[in-house]
Amino acid sequence: MDILLAVGTAQASQWMNAVVHVLPHARVRAWTSGDKAHADYVLFWKCDAAALVPRDGLKAIFNLGAGVDALIPLLRTASCDAPVYRLEDAGMAQQMADYARYGVLHHMRRFEDYRRQAAACEWRALNALHRRAMPVGVMGLGRLGEHVARTLTADGFIVRGYSRSKKHIEGVETFARNDGIDRFLDGLHVLIDLLPATEDTRNILNMRTFARLADGACLINLARGMHVNEDDLLEALDTGKLGFAMLDVFAHEPLLTAHPFWRHPRVMVTPHISAATLIDESARQVAEKIAALEEGRTVTGLVDMQRGY
Ligand code: NAP
Numbered sequence: 001m002d003i004l005l006a007v008g009t010a011q012a013s014q015w016m017n018a019v020v021h022v023l024p025h026a027r028v029r030a031w032t033s034g035d036k037a038h039a040d041y042v043l044f045w046k047c048d049a050a051a052l053v054p055r056d057g058l059k060a061i062f063n064l065g066a067g068v069d070a071l072i073p074l075l076r077t078a079s080c081d082a083p084v085y086r087l088e089d090a091g092m093a094q095q096m097a098d099y100a101r102y103g104v105l106h107h108m109r110r111f112e113d114y115r116r117q118a119a120a121c122e123w124r125a126l127n128a129l130h131r132r133a134m135p136v137g138v139m140g141l142g143r144l145g146e147h148v149a150r151t152l153t154a155d156g157f158i159v160r161g162y163s164r165s166k167k168h169i170e171g172v173e174t175f176a177r178n179d180g181i182d183r184f185l186d187g188l189h190v191l192i193d194l195l196p197a198t199e200d201t202r203n204i205l206n207m208r209t210f211a212r213l214a215d216g217a218c219l220i221n222l223a224r225g226m227h228v229n230e231d232d233l234l235e236a237l238d239t240g241k242l243g244f245a246m247l248d249v250f251a252h253e254p255l256l257t258a259h260p261f262w263r264h265p266r267v268m269v270t271p272h273i274s275a276a277t278l279i280d281e282s283a284r285q286v287a288e289k290i291a292a293l294e295e296g297r298t299v300t301g302l303v304d305m306q307r308g309y
């Protein structure tokens with residue numbers, strides 16, 4: 001079996017070692033410019049569209065991340081119509097839950113206000129929020145969002161969830177897109193974004209969305225920067241409609257030095273680290289899926305090109 005590894009990041013050699021380890025009987029090669037030779041499977045992340053050219057014998061492409069928004073336009077450029085599978089959790093869900101929980105607790109215990117008070121040496125106890133009186137909303141109830149919603153529910157928070165199709169998650173009040181988004185948003189104290197980046201979700205975090213939240217609410221964006229209308233977010237923070245934003249993802253990454261988010265007193269920026277891809281765990285998942293495909297078994301994580309995720 002021929003595996004073509006097309007990884008355009010500094011982790012390329014780590015990926016090579018991990019893939020050779022989990023697929024010891026395969027011939028694994030790294031993509032180099034001009035390679036159009038046979039491959040059964042292409043494993044792709046942040047590489048050149050030329051690696052995606054239609055190939056003799058190509059059975060599937062594996063996206064070595066959860067989001068396929070960067071891959072889809074490259075597939076079009078390369079006129080590639082092979083099935084695409086993406087990573088499902090592979091250790092990312094727990095990291096997302098850790099990040100989300102940190103943000104929710106930060107908001108509940110008013111640490112942002114205490115940080116400001118401390119800067120002025122002000123010793124003053126504030127009224128804490130109560131976890132049962134500060135509903136938290138999770139947008140996107142897929143592999144990552146569902147885990148975050150379950151974790152926060154187990155922590156005793158009142159959790160709502162929003163997805164395209166209707167979900168049933170014990171303890172979580174769920175809303176489907178067709179129900180409209182307003183009832184999901186109304187009065188939320190924390191809004192956590194774990195939607196995929198598609199044309200339907202572009203700019204979904206805008207002034208109309210923020211207006212429905214509780215005053216002083218907290219936004220945690222763990223998904224993609226294209227979801228945010230940045231001018232609206234800055235205005236909502238400046239007027240106090242939003243009290244705090246934890247932003248891990250941006251429309252343009254890395255975030256430019258001049259970007260106002262870096263210096264905004266109510267924004268915390270992290271550099272797209274809320275859920276790192278765990279290479280060994282992810283390589284194992286890909287190997288298991290390849291084995292299943294080879295045996296004709298059904299494999300989850302197939303990307304629906306029409307929906308865009
Ligand atoms: P997923 O399993 O595909 O889940 C996506 C969820 O969003 C599903 O519940 C889906 O609804 C819902 N959805 C899609 N379009 C919608 C719409 N227009 N309105 C309402 N709901 C919609 O994806 P995942 O594995 O959980 O990953 C989610 C995203 O996290 C990725 O796409 C990626 O952008 C981001 N991510 C970020 C990092 C990071 O480090 N910052 C790391 C990994 C992933 P249905 O269930 O009904 O289909």
Ligand code: GLV
Binds near residue numbers: 065067068277
């Ligand atoms: C990272 O952002 C991913 O989509 O896996």
